[in-house]
Amino acid sequence: MHPILARARELKDRTIGWRRDLHAHPEIGFQEVRTGALVAKELQRLGYQIEVGVGRTGVVGVLAGGKPGACILLRFDMDALPIQEETGVEYASINPGVMHACGHDGHVAVGLTVANILREKVNDIQGTIKLIFQPAEEGLGGAAAMIKDEVMQNPQPKAAFGLHLWNEQPVGWAAITAGAFMASSDMFRVKISGKGGHGALPQNTADPLLAGALVVNALQSVVSRNVSPLQPAVVSVTQFQGGTALNIIPDEVTLGGTVRTYDAELRNLIIGRMKTIIEGVSASLGCEAEFEIVEHTPAVTNAADTAEVVQRAALAVEPGIVIDETYRSSMSEDMSLFLQAVPGCFFFVGSAPVDPRKRFGHHHPKFDIDEEALPLAAGILTQAALSMLAKLAGE
Ligand SMILES: [Zn+2]
Ligand SMILES: [Zn+2]
Structure with missing residues (x-):
């Protein structure tokens, strides 16, 4: 031995x-x-x-x-x-x-x-x-x-x-x-602010909940439409919070999740695309979004x-x-x-x-x-x- x-x-x-x-x-x-x-x-x-x-x-x-x-x-x-x-x-x-x-x-x-x-x-x-x-x-x-x-x-x-x-x-x-x-890990948070109001009067609101729902969907395009199928990457939304009553459109919602890749350049591309989508989708519904990386491990x-x-x-x-x-x-x-x-x-x-x-x-x-x-x-x-x-x- x-x-x-x-x-x-x-x-x-x-x-x-x-x-x-x-x-x-x-x-x-x-x-x-x-x-x-x-x-x-x-x-x-x-x-x-x-x-x-x-x-x-x-x-x-x-x-x-x-x-x-x-x-x-x-x-x-x-x-x-x-x-x-x-x-x-x-x-x-x-x-x-x-x-x-x-x-x-x-x-x-x-x-x-x-x-x-x-x-x-x-x-x-x-x-x-x-x-x-x-x-x-x-x-x-x-x-x-x-x-x-x-x-x-x-x-x-x-x-x-x-x-x-x-x-x-x-x-x-x-x-x-x-x-x-081993993968890089980013934890992200998003705050989408709009204008709340009565659930029966949506015309008077800028609905952050609808914006958030569209953001969750659109984020799934980041990997599928921007990353080579030969390169592994994950974007997962794991939290979504908002609303207090069934007849109230809230003022703001928050969501968050994690991003994993094996490559720093690809990671930066993904974070950039996420920011564009989160801000753009929110703006299209009259809302404003704040996107923040709260933790990053390369x-x-x-x-x-x-x-x-x-x-x-x-x-x-x-x-x-x-x-x-x-x-x-x-x-x-x-x-x-x-x-x-x-x-x-x-x-x-x-x-x-x-x-x-x-x-x-x-x-x-x-x-x-x-x-x-x-x-x-x-x-x-x-x-x-x-x-x-x-x-x-x-x-
Ligand atoms: Zn452990
Ligand atoms: Zn361990």
Whole structure:
């Protein structure tokens, strides 16, 4: 067996111990105080130079290797979700209404395992390892908060890597895709203002509800009439509010939804078309529209050479691994913000439980992982980090 995977498997009991402890004590984004303290304590014990409170509750650990070279960043997210756990496992959440239902408990455990193995290899490391434990990945802006707190400086990384445990596939599978990997996500809101009045006297009104209904319809032309059938994109309207009584035409309505693409240029085209349609359709009915993007996460795009480093690392540590090099997810991830700043690779490691009755998707109240995924994930990431530093040193 590859020595790094062998070492990760030797550490498996500790890895699982961390994961189960974190699973029992989940914390919502920007409240990862206990989690961050556990991470900081272990990194300090290992001799990493640590910094806490980066992006509010984030933790950074830096390890200078025995040989000169570049710095690379490895990112692990720490937050849980506002979900009531229904797994019934003995390490189930003791915090009511909060659950590690996305596997970030496993990511932290993998991160601490990687930290241990890299520390043991410190003399051979050609450069510097920067481990970042990120708060608030689940739509709350944790990556942006860490970047604002200058996590990409001192030392400045040359490449970034991260992973997600993935319950769509079992242990022994990985998705390592060059190029577009996860979608961009925009959340939008629209306010349409008109002139309300009596439902029996429509001639005296400018009906924002009718304008809103036409806007919802017309928005479905954006993808179907502007985007190549070979390019994936989604515009979904998911909210529509307005009106207080059955005989009153309201003054205003609000609606909103989400846009997903894998390409920044296409995303800008779609947002532009939406604005034109929303404002134009509303104006044609005597109404006024305000269109606002309330949240934007760019697409996760992997640099080809870094994806290749991870693919090779995966095959080196586990020659039997099944690698899907074309996999994409329409979900989004704020790892994309780090990958906008520096090239790198974000990848998935299969973690679906063997027993099909225990297999549930991410964000499900019965979500649980096959813990055999943890040493494999740690092994791949550790090997990828060492290979990347060697590659950068050779350039
Ligand atoms: Zn999630
Ligand atoms: Zn997640």
